[in-house]
Amino acid sequence: xxxxxxxxxxxxxxxxxxxxxxxxxxxxxxxxxxxxxxxxxxxxxxxxxxxxxxxxxxxxxxxxxxxxxxxxxxxxxxxxxxxxxxxxxxxxxxxxxxxxxxxxxxxxxxxxxxxxxxxxxx
Numbered sequence: 167x168x169x170x171x172x173x174x175x176x177x178x179x180x181x182x183x184x185x186x187x188x189x190x191x192x193x194x195x196x197x198x199x200x201x202x203x204x205x206x207x208x209x210x211x212x213x214x215x216x217x218x219x220x221x222x223x224x225x226x227x228x229x230x231x232x233x234x235x236x237x238x239x240x241x242x243x244x245x246x247x248x249x250x251x252x253x254x255x256x257x258x259x260x261x262x263x264x265x266x267x268x269x270x271x272x273x274x275x276x277x278x279x280x281x282x283x284x285x286x287x288x
Contacts, residue, residue, distance in 0.1 A: 183281040210241060216250070217250070
């Protein structure tokens with residue numbers, strides 16, 4: 167069930183296999199970032215140690231979206247949790263690679279792969 171949306175971004179938050187998945191659809195930019203900020207803040211509730219942000223249905227992400235994710239990554243790390251990215255595709259993957267952010271987040275091809283590889287597992 168969608169928990170936040172705007173004209174161009176939908177954030178669907180759901181628990182899946184011990185993690186909280188935030189599935190994004192549409193465009194993530196300066197004008198649409200607030201639903202993601204709010205959903206991430208709510209998802210960082212006590213006891214939620216693993217957030218998976220699913221980009222598989224996201225068409226666009228700019229630096230505002232990247233900054234929202236970086237801030238929340240730090241907040242999760244401070245509480246011993248993780249913020250992981252799922253389903254990055256071109257050109258979004260390219261932006262993460264160019265900025266070096268792809269080395270800061272655990273990356274997974276899909277939610278199933280993320281759940282099969284918990285943080286710290288090799």
